Amino acid sequence: VQLQASGGGLVQAGGSLSLSCAASGLLFSGYAMGWFRQTPGKEREFVAAIDWSGITTTYADSVKGRFTISRDNAKSTVYLQMDSLKPEDTAVYSCAADRRPGRGAGGLSYEYKYWGQGTQVTVSS
Numbered sequence: 001v002q003l004q005a006s007g008g009g010l011v012q013a014g015g016s017l018s019l020s021c022a023a024s025g026l027l028f029s030g031y032a033m034g035w036f037r038q039t040p041g042k043e044r045e046f047v048a049a050i051d052w053s054g055i056t057t058t059y060a061d062s063v064k065g066r067f068t069i070s071r072d073n074a075k076s077t078v079y080l081q082m083d084s085l086k087p088e089d090t091a092v093y094s095c096a097a098d099r100r101p102g103r104g105a106g107g108l109s110y111e112y113k114y115w116g117q118g119t120q121v122t123v124s125s
Contacts, residue, residue: 001024002024003021003116003117004024005117005119006019006022011123012123012124013086014085015085016085017082019035019079019080019121020077021078022075023077023095024076026114029052029076030101030102031052032049032051032103033071033097034049034095035049035080036096036112037121045060046109048069049105049106050071050105052098052102054071056105057069058105058106058107062088063082067081068080087125089123090122091121092118092119093119095116
């Protein structure tokens with residue numbers, strides 16, 4: 001299983017970025033997907049998740065109303081649209097695939113088995 005995240009970069013506060021994560025090696029449409037982020041010296045933090053069907057989504061309180069997770073099962077890709085970015089959103093963002101098919105949009109890292117390499121998002125003030 002491979003998860004390839006892309007779309008990170010440098011943006012000013014208040015700006016937007018769109019992340020993508022292309023999956024291969026698994027039946028993508030059957031798995032919930034999540035986005036997590038991490039900064040040096042801190043634990044990995046849940047950002048957003050979407051269930052296998054794309055109907056149910058879950059967000060961390062810190063990003064609710066600003067970030068939107070979506071998926072295109074035909075393209076085996078999950079997206080994270082990030083608007084109204086803040087300096088505290090600066091982190092390495094990684095996508096992850098659930099450990100079992102058919103589950104909901106969980107927010108705990110142990111629920112995910114497959115992880116991508118991450119993409120850096122830097123928000124300047």
